Amino acid sequence: MKVTRREFLKVAGAGAGALALGGLGVNYLVTESYAKKLKTKRAKEVISICPFCSVSCHFICHVKGGKVVSTEGDPGYPVSEGALCAKGATMNTMINSNHRVTKPMYRAPFSEKWEEKSWDWMIERLAQKIKETRDKNFKEKNSEGQVVNRVEEIFHLGSSQMSNEECAVVHQAMRAMGVVHMDHQARI
Amino acid sequence: MGSNAAEHHPVCFKWVLKAKEERGAKIIHVDPKFSRTSARSDFHVPLRSGTDIAFMGGMIKYILENNKYFRDYVVDYTNASFIVGNKFKFNDGLFSGFNHNLKTYDKSQWAFELDANGVPKKDKTLSNPRSVFQLLKKHYSRYTIDKVSSITGVSAANLKKTYETYAATGKANKSGTVMYALGWTQHTVGVQNIRSAAIVQLLLGNIGVAGGGINALRGEPNVQGSTDHCILYHILPGYLPLPRANLATLEEYNKANTPVSKDPQSSNWWQHKPKYMISLLKAWFGDTANKENGFGYEWLPKGDVPRGIEQGDYSAMWIFDRMYKGKIKGGSIWATNPAQSIPNSNKVRKALTNLDWLYSAEIHRNETTDFWHGPGIDPKKVKTEVFLFPSCHRAEKEGSISNSGRWVLWHHKAADPMGDSKSMGQIMVDIVNELKDLYEDKGGTFKEPIVNLNWPDNFDAEDIARKINGYHVSGENKGKLANSFTALADDGSTSSLNWLYCGSYTEEGNKMKKRDLSQTKLQAKVGLFPNFSWCWPVNRRVLYNRASVDKNGQPWDPERTVIKWDGVKWIGDIPDGGWPPLSTGKGKSPFIMQKEGYGQLYGPGREEGPFSEHYEPVETPVTKHPFSRQLSNPCAKIIDSDMDKRAVPADPKYPIVLTTYSLTEHWCGGGETRNVPSLLEAEPQLYVEMSKELAALKGIKNGDPVIVESARGRVEAVAMVTVRMTPFNIQGKTVHEIGMPFAFGWTKKGCGDATNRLCVSAGDPNTTIPEYKACCVNIRKADKVTELAYEDVNAGGHHE
Numbered sequence: 001m002k003v004t005r006r007e008f009l010k011v012a013g014a015g016a017g018a019l020a021l022g023g024l025g026v027n028y029l030v031t032e033s034y035a036k037k038l039k040t041k042r043a044k045e046v047i048s049i050c051p052f053c054s055v056s057c058h059f060i061c062h063v064k065g066g067k068v069v070s071t072e073g074d075p076g077y078p079v080s081e082g083a084l085c086a087k088g089a090t091m092n093t094m095i096n097s098n099h100r101v102t103k104p105m106y107r108a109p110f111s112e113k114w115e116e117k118s119w120d121w122m123i124e125r126l127a128q129k130i131k132e133t134r135d136k137n138f139k140e141k142n143s144e145g146q147v148v149n150r151v152e153e154i155f156h157l158g159s160s161q162m163s164n165e166e167c168a169v170v171h172q173a174m175r176a177m178g179v180v181h182m183d184h185q186a187r188i
Numbered sequence: 189m190g191s192n193a194a195e196h197h198p199v200c201f202k203w204v205l206k207a208k209e210e211r212g213a214k215i216i217h218v219d220p221k222f223s224r225t226s227a228r229s230d231f232h233v234p235l236r237s238g239t240d241i242a243f244m245g246g247m248i249k250y251i252l253e254n255n256k257y258f259r260d261y262v263v264d265y266t267n268a269s270f271i272v273g274n275k276f277k278f279n280d281g282l283f284s285g286f287n288h289n290l291k292t293y294d295k296s297q298w299a300f301e302l303d304a305n306g307v308p309k310k311d312k313t314l315s316n317p318r319s320v321f322q323l324l325k326k327h328y329s330r331y332t333i334d335k336v337s338s339i340t341g342v343s344a345a346n347l348k349k350t351y352e353t354y355a356a357t358g359k360a361n362k363s364g365t366v367m368y369a370l371g372w373t374q375h376t377v378g379v380q381n382i383r384s385a386a387i388v389q390l391l392l393g394n395i396g397v398a399g400g401g402i403n404a405l406r407g408e409p410n411v412q413g414s415t416d417h418c419i420l421y422h423i424l425p426g427y428l429p430l431p432r433a434n435l436a437t438l439e440e441y442n443k444a445n446t447p448v449s450k451d452p453q454s455s456n457w458w459q460h461k462p463k464y465m466i467s468l469l470k471a472w473f474g475d476t477a478n479k480e481n482g483f484g485y486e487w488l489p490k491g492d493v494p495r496g497i498e499q500g501d502y503s504a505m506w507i508f509d510r511m512y513k514g515k516i517k518g519g520s521i522w523a524t525n526p527a528q529s530i531p532n533s534n535k536v537r538k539a540l541t542n543l544d545w546l547y548s549a550e551i552h553r554n555e556t557t558d559f560w561h562g563p564g565i566d567p568k569k570v571k572t573e574v575f576l577f578p579s580c581h582r583a584e585k586e587g588s589i590s591n592s593g594r595w596v597l598w599h600h601k602a603a604d605p606m607g608d609s610k611s612m613g614q615i616m617v618d619i620v621n622e623l624k625d626l627y628e629d630k631g632g633t634f635k636e637p638i639v640n641l642n643w644p645d646n647f648d649a650e651d652i653a654r655k656i657n658g659y660h661v662s663g664e665n666k667g668k669l670a671n672s673f674t675a676l677a678d679d680g681s682t683s684s685l686n687w688l689y690c691g692s693y694t695e696e697g698n699k700m701k702k703r704d705l706s707q708t709k710l711q712a713k714v715g716l717f718p719n720f721s722w723c724w725p726v727n728r729r730v731l732y733n734r735a736s737v738d739k740n741g742q743p744w745d746p747e748r749t750v751i752k753w754d755g756v757k758w759i760g761d762i763p764d765g766g767w768p769p770l771s772t773g774k775g776k777s778p779f780i781m782q783k784e785g786y787g788q789l790y791g792p793g794r795e796e797g798p799f800s801e802h803y804e805p806v807e808t809p810v811t812k813h814p815f816s817r818q819l820s821n822p823c824a825k826i827i828d829s830d831m832d833k834r835a836v837p838a839d840p841k842y843p844i845v846l847t848t849y850s851l852t853e854h855w856c857g858g859g860e861t862r863n864v865p866s867l868l869e870a871e872p873q874l875y876v877e878m879s880k881e882l883a884a885l886k887g888i889k890n891g892d893p894v895i896v897e898s899a900r901g902r903v904e905a906v907a908m909v910t911v912r913m914t915p916f917n918i919q920g921k922t923v924h925e926i927g928m929p930f931a932f933g934w935t936k937k938g939c940g941d942a943t944n945r946l947c948v949s950a951g952d953p954n955t956t957i958p959e960y961k962a963c964c965v966n967i968r969k970a971d972k973v974t975e976l977a978y979e980d981v982n983a984g985g986h987h988e
Contacts, residue, residue: 046602048583052855054406055200056591061583061602068583068603076703078717079591085198086853090864095581095603099552099863102607107560107574112567114576119608119618126575127622129545133517135633142492146433149634150489155507155516158419159523159612160408163587164596165652166613167410167417168685169644170522171425172472173620176637178489180430181516183504184419185408185524185856187957 040070047074050088051161055079057088061095068095130154134177155181189218189240190371190381190961194225195852197369197405200592201225204367207399214353218243219371220847221877221927222912233350236916237847237925238375238805238962239340242815244384245331245802247351251391252325256355258393261744262314264770265735265778266390266787268321269310271301276798278327281816283797290496291823292953298792306450308784320790324387327799335814339802341916341923358392360744363399369407371849374961376824379954380800383791387800390787396735396778398714398748406592407850409582413590416688416724421491421502425686428465432500433490438482441465447783454785455765455776462678464687471655471683474642479680487637497825503956504530505949509827512539521548522612523579527555527562528857528933531947531958534901535831537562540572547575549612554859555933555942563934563941563975577615580605587613587649588692588700593729595721596692598700613647621645650698657693658684669694672726688724699727710749710760718761728762734778735787741769795953796823804837805962806950807898809845809923811837823953832949833899835964842898842964844882845925848943858931862939873976874932874940876905876967882924883909886967893970893978896928898963901945903928904975926967930960938977 043062050057058074071091075082084091104122105114137153156174174182193201205228207213217229218240226232235243251257262268275297277284285297300308301318314321337344357364366389372381385402386395394400406412417425424430428445435441442462449456469483477483494500504526510516512535530536540546540559548557553576555562560570584605590596605611610618620643627635644651658670662681673690676682684690692699704719711718716729723729730736733750737743741753751760753769767776777785792798803821804813812819819837826834835842853871854861861867876896878888888894890909895902905928916923932940948963 046583046600048602049409049589049597049599051409051582051860053197054408054410054412054590054592055197056409056589056595056597057199058597058599063602066603071583076705078705078715078720079593079595080199083199083202086867086870087855087861087864088199090866091583093864093866094860095583095606097552097863100581100606100609101550101553101576101578102609103578104608105576105578107572107576109571109573110568112561119610122575122577123618123622126545126547127619127626129518129573130619130623131626131632133544137517138633140634142433144433146490147436147486148433148490148492149487149637150491152510152515153517155511155519156419157504157507157519157521157524157526160411160414160419161523161582162414162419162612163410163582163585163589163599163649164413164417164656164686164689165587165647165649166611166616167414167419168425168652168656169613169620169647170616171417171419172641172643172685173616175424175472175488176620176641177623178634178637179519180421180489180491180502181507181510181519182419182421182502183507184414185529186411186415186420187955188504188524188526188529 039064043069050084050091052087057084059084059088059091068092071095130177138178149178150180151178152181154179158184160185189366189368191367191369191405192219192221192223192225192849193367193369193405194228195223196407196850198852200405216350216353218350220913220925221849231349233342233346234914234916236341236918236923237845238808239802240372240381241377241384241800242331242336242339242802243342243347244381244388245328245800246333246336246347247354248324248328248384248387248391249331250351251355251358251388252328254355256358257391258358258360260738261393261735262321262391263312264739266789267308267784268314268319268324268789269312270320270786270790271309271311271316271318272320272323272790273299273301274318275299276323281801281803281818282822286822292496292795293797293823295792298798300792324789324799330815338919339810339813341918354388355392357394360393361747363397363745363748364392364394365400366402367405368402369405371961373955373957374959376806376821376950376952376959377800377803378952378957379794380796383794384800387789390789393744395787396730396732396750397744398730398736398750404592407856410589412592412594413588413596416590417686425468426464426688428461428468431485431488431490432493434493435490438485441485449783449785451784453770453775453777454783455767455780456783456785457780458783463676464673464684466678466680467658467676467682467684467687470661470680471658471685472642473640476640477680483680484637484640487640497823497953501825501956503951505825505827505951505956505958508536508539509829509949511542512829512831514542516543518543518545521546521556523549525554525556525857525859527559528859528930528942529944531944531960532832532900532949533942533945535829535949537565538831541565541570543572545573545575547577549577549579549615551579551581552860552863553935554857555935558935578607578609579612579615580609584609585611585649588653590724593723595723596689596700597721598698611647613649613652617644617647652685653693653698653700655683656685656689658682658687658690691726692722692724710752714748714750716761726762728764730761732764732778733761734764734776737769739770796821805959807835807842807948807962807964808837809843809964810918821953825951825953825956827949831900834948835899839964842966843924844965844967845923846896846898846946846963846965847925847927847961848930848947849927851929851931854929854931856931858933861931862933862936868936868939871931872939874903874905874929874943875908877908877910877913877927878967879913879915879924880909880911881915882913882926883907886969888967888969893973893976894967895970896926896946896965896967898946898965900948903943903945904940904970904973906976926965934975941975
């Protein structure tokens with residue numbers, strides 16, 4: 001049977017509705033009234049991609065009031081056809097997790113705690129640290145006298161969690177700083 | 189092999205099941221542990237971790253000696269007919285040219301014999317004793333069933349069954365595919381594990397065809413894309429080599445890195461490398477990059493020329509070794525958790541305390557962001573300044589990612605970032621803009637590469653996607669997006685952040701957003717979706733697809749056509765280059781990225797030899813193996829420090845083999861998934877799977893808390909006594925193997941801590957990928973545990 005995604009959702013909704021009400025037959029009216037109570041009603045649907053393995057299952061975010069209220073597999077992606085594994089199935093919980101870091105945090109030398117800081121303060125102080133270390137350790141030539149123009153004392157790790165566009169700017173930034181110690185999950 | 193796809197890539201595994209159920213495909217699972225993948229396969233073949241080459245070597249011997257190979261394919265499309273120069277030799281586990289001090293080879297000794305035009309000499313009859321084919325036959329003739337069985341622990345019956353079943357795909361109308369994952373790469377012979385599969389697949393004519401190939405089941409969310417954009421020390425975006433100290437100018441770089449083929453039938457695609465490099469430099473440095481200054485080439489950092497196992501290698505294990513030794517001062521760790529995921533994690537955790545500063549972008553705090561108050565570390569003694577930037581979730585930003593099949597897929601922004609979080613792209617753009625301001629205002633050492641950066645004010649994924657695709661900087665198409673990488677030039681007239689992605693975003697629009705499932709009948713038959721998203725390169729879905737047709741351009745298997753010449757043009761997939769078929773005299777050999785255009789049965793570019801050879805893991809339960817006196821990989825990158833202790837071969841203190849694996853419910857080190865209550869409830873705690881025989885030997889019962897120890901560390905886990913693990917008969921003795929997940933860490937109290945504290949800092953000589961999948965340990969029942977909330981386990985598995 002060929003079904004469009006819209007029809008698929010209807011069919012899936014009908015199944016869930018009928019079961020929830022304990023009925024076995026297809027009663028269109030019952031289904032309709034149940035559907036009205038769904039939290040995804042009138043929600044905007046936006047397609048994103050599971051941030052785990054490289055099967056890249058797509059999922060649909062149901063968004064209400066600027067907030068993701070529900071997620072489900074996207075049947076339109078021909079690789080997953082709407083399926084999700086145990087991890088992908090928890091995407092809504094993950095996005096709305098109260099464990100997430102939501103503020104810039106700073107840990108001072110020898111301190112026993114994190115402190116909240118502003119974005120500006122963090123970026124300014126970090127840029128100074130990078131510049132200080134880079135300027136102090138910049139190596140124009142190696143021990144054989146060959147020009148190397150690099151900084152061995154600064155490293156970068158990560159990440160396969162970034163989009164292609166993020167990877168592109170991170171790589172560009174690192175080489176501009178003179179970084180050769182660079183690696184990520186493709187190797188580890 | 190080396191994969192438990194049903195549990196770690198469950199959604200893709202349904203296609204394997206479909207092949208089995210609808211088309212009668214035979215599925216063989218070769219892996220130390222019986223898992224859900226094994227349960228769904230036709231049969232499971234347990235083998236001892238680290239012996240895959242012996243197993244595959246036996247298969248190569250079987251294919252050759254029983255004439256199971258696909259002769260036309262082997263003669264015309266692989267380098268089987270090439271004549272190898274007379275300096276190449278192989279003796280007792282070592283190839284010619286080995287330097288014992290440096291632990292590297294002089295690879296020039298493995299070169300092909302060239303004719304007067306500089307093209308490798310060939311013997312299409314494959315009978316010349318110096319032909320690749322005959323050398324291959326000789327090399328693997330040593331891999332007899334008895335020897336293979338004695339070292340892998342696989343029964344002779346299982347070996348024969350596997351070889352017969354798989355070799356049956358050597359027919360024109362049959363195909364076989366190899367699916368692998370980290371169980372193959374994470375060994376000191378990782379690259380040669382995969383080379384062995386490449387040899388098998390080339391012999392059977394299984395590369396480039398529908399249902400063929402060697403499929404890396406990549407485990408990370410955009411690890412294909414992050415590899416293409418090369419967040420790796422040794423390459424620049426688009427797999428362009430890192431400039432090295434001996435190549436001072438762009439001219440020298442291009443000369444050293446651009447292959448030249450004298451064979452008119454070779455397309456030698458990398459001949460275009462200078463166009464891609466110069467377009468990248470234009471993208472990085474914009475107007476300041478010009479012909480006079482080598483387009484900014486001199487501003488790039490140069491790595492030392494590789495020498496021995498360490499010089500010129502800037503990969504993760506060396507980063508942490510140098511950090512441990514105080515040579516690294518600061519840096520960034522983004523969305524990765526090395527305090528969990530790098531081998532010998534105790535050393536990594538110690539190394540981090542030597543940093544002056546560290547910045548991270550994360551969704552959750554984890555064992556790395558919080559290393560300064562980890563187990564056994566006194567924060568009052570840790571000098572490191574730590575900057576933790578809140579990173580937003582993928583659903584809170586847009587951009588593209590590339591799946592395991594190279595489809596570049598656009599994800600849309602569903603909601604605003606939570607709290608004050610931002611995308612990692614925005615965070616890096618902001619940091620660099622601040623740095624640029626600092627260098628512009630105050631000056632500083634070698635400021636050119638920073639102040640001259642072609643850098644945006646804000647991170648806009650659409651804008652960067654266009655720059656990745658590339659555009660014309662000058663000329664009649666000035667300002668227009670490039671249609672494909674064939675438009676890129678080496679004169680500075682084009683700009684592209686990654687030539688491979690050229691064509692993904694053209695004047696027609698952002699093709700990564702396409703969701704059109706339409707396909708021709710031919711495409712539908714082999715599951716091609718040419719109009720859904722976009723695939724690099726040039727929307728080609730199957731790489732090396734010119735190998736799927738005969739010299740007349742007709743598919744080996746008409747029932748499963750990838751491409752086909754209709755007399756005027758190619759239909760089906762986008763061919764690997766538009767040239768007509770070989771029989772027209774205007775065609776090109778199918779393996780277009782290889783200098784000579786042929787599939788490499790003989791691979792003279794690899795570090796430890798042109799053929800794969802069995803070597804034991806760096807930590808091994810045996811003192812000898814049946815193939816040579818060379819016990820382990822002679823070129824393995826073994827890292828030394830006072831914290832890098834290793835067991836001796838067949839060490840009585842550490843007699844058990846350990847392998848590690850992922851879980852369906854947790855992702856990698858678990859830094860994210862441990863924060864999802866339902867996933868933590870499903871997989872709450874670190875366990876160790878062991879056979880009933882081993883459990884009886886050690887007096888351990890199912891559910892007991894145990895301590896697993898290696899020369900480097902100890903880890904607490906709950907014993908899981910199971911028939912899934914089987915003892916191996918190795919050279920007449922019983923060798924036990926245990927398996928552990930690595931998803932648990934101390935920031936989630938009571939669930940256990942890093943399994944990788946046990947693993948060894950030794951890497952593959954080609955890639956420096958660590959040998960996570962085989963090391964030697966011992967196991968005993970624990971009197972007391974501190975890492976596990978053990979009573980809670982008895983009470984039903986609930987803890988905070």
